[in-house]
Amino acid sequence: MSAYEAELVVSTREFVADGVLALTLRHPRAEPLPTWEPGAHIDVVLGPGLERQYSLCGDPADRSAWRIAVLREPDGRGGSAHVHEQVGLGDKVRVRGPRNNFGLEPSPRYRFVAGGIGITPILPMLAEAEAAGAEWTLLYGGRTRRSMAFGEELRRYGDRVTLAPEDESGLLDLPSVLDDVPEGTLVYCCGPGPLLDAVEERCPSGALRVERFRPKEQQDGVDAEFDVELARSGMTLTVAPGVSVLETVRSAGVEVLYSCTEGTCGTCETDVLDGVPEHRDSVLTPQEQESGETMMICVSRCRGRRLVLDL
Structure with a gap:
C-alpha cells in the first residue's frame, strides 16, 4: 500500500467524450511520480468528506504525469460535478496512491470488455498486452459513439477493437466474446454494475477479473x-x-x-490473523474471499463471535 501523498497541478484539461473530462496531473516541481501498473487508481481528495478514486489511464512509463478521466454523473454524490465545475487548469489537487486491485x-x-467510463483502467492494459505480444480483443460499449472516451486512441489497434454504441448496435454482444473462451485466456471487464453482473454470469470465474x-x-x-482483537494495539473492541x-x-x-467506505477501493484491506470474515466488499476475488x-x-464483518486483525 503506497504512502505517497502530494498536491499535483492540473497541466491539461480536455474533454475526451461527451461528459468525460480528462485531466493531466504533474508535480509542481517536476519531480517524478511513483511508478504504477495498468489497473491502478489514485485517491483524489477534493475537499472535506469528498474523496474519490479514479483509474490511471495514461502511460505507465511516463513518470512526469498521471492522467485520469472523470465522467460527469448528474445523479452522483457530487465528486464528478466538483471536478468538472471547480477543478481548473493550473489548480492543485491532493492525491494519494497509486493502488492496484485490478492488475x-x-x-x-x-479478452477485454469495457462499458462507458470503464475503459479507463483497460486502456493501459491494451498497450501492455500489445507490448508483451499477447493475443487480445476489446469489446467496448457506451450509450452513443460521442459518449465513448478515447475512441481515437483506440483506432490504432484496428479490428482487435470493437466499438459498440448502444444507439447503433444495441446491448453488447457478450456471447461473441465469452461463449468460447479458450483455456488460458484471461477476461478483464470494467463498467457499470449490470454489465459486470452479465459478464460474471457467462464467464468462467477462474478466467474473469473485474473492477467495480x-x-x-x-x-x-x-x-x-x-x-x-487488534493484535498490534493490544485492544479488544466490540463491534x-x-x-x-x-x-x-x-x-x-x-x-x-x-x-471509499463502500468496499470498492481496497484502501482499508487488513490482514486477518484469526476468525472468519463475512465478506461484503466488491474488491476481493471469490478465491481471495474464500481464503479469509x-x-x-x-x-465486511465476522461470521462468528471474534476476529483477530493485524492492527
Whole structure:
C-alpha cells in the first residue's frame, strides 16, 4: 500500500467524450511520480468528506504525469460535478496512491470488455498486452459513439477493437466474446454494475477479473455484534450492529487508512490473523474471499463471535 501523498497541478484539461473530462496531473516541481501498473487508481481528495478514486489511464512509463478521466454523473454524490465545475487548469489537487486491485496478470491471451467510463483502467492494459505480444480483443460499449472516451486512441489497434454504441448496435454482444473462451485466456471487464453482473454470469470465474466503481448489491444479512482483537494495539473492541469495524477501531483512536467506505477501493484491506470474515466488499476475488486472509474493514464483518486483525 503506497504512502505517497502530494498536491499535483492540473497541466491539461480536455474533454475526451461527451461528459468525460480528462485531466493531466504533474508535480509542481517536476519531480517524478511513483511508478504504477495498468489497473491502478489514485485517491483524489477534493475537499472535506469528498474523496474519490479514479483509474490511471495514461502511460505507465511516463513518470512526469498521471492522467485520469472523470465522467460527469448528474445523479452522483457530487465528486464528478466538483471536478468538472471547480477543478481548473493550473489548480492543485491532493492525491494519494497509486493502488492496484485490478492488475494485469501475465497471459498469452486476453479478452477485454469495457462499458462507458470503464475503459479507463483497460486502456493501459491494451498497450501492455500489445507490448508483451499477447493475443487480445476489446469489446467496448457506451450509450452513443460521442459518449465513448478515447475512441481515437483506440483506432490504432484496428479490428482487435470493437466499438459498440448502444444507439447503433444495441446491448453488447457478450456471447461473441465469452461463449468460447479458450483455456488460458484471461477476461478483464470494467463498467457499470449490470454489465459486470452479465459478464460474471457467462464467464468462467477462474478466467474473469473485474473492477467495480460501485459496490455489488448485497443480500440482506443480520449485523450481529462481535469482538475484534487488534493484535498490534493490544485492544479488544466490540463491534455493534450497524457499526463497521473501521468506525469501531477509529473511535478507539487507532489510525487506519481508508477512502471509499463502500468496499470498492481496497484502501482499508487488513490482514486477518484469526476468525472468519463475512465478506461484503466488491474488491476481493471469490478465491481471495474464500481464503479469509484479508478483509475490507469498512464493510465486511465476522461470521462468528471474534476476529483477530493485524492492527
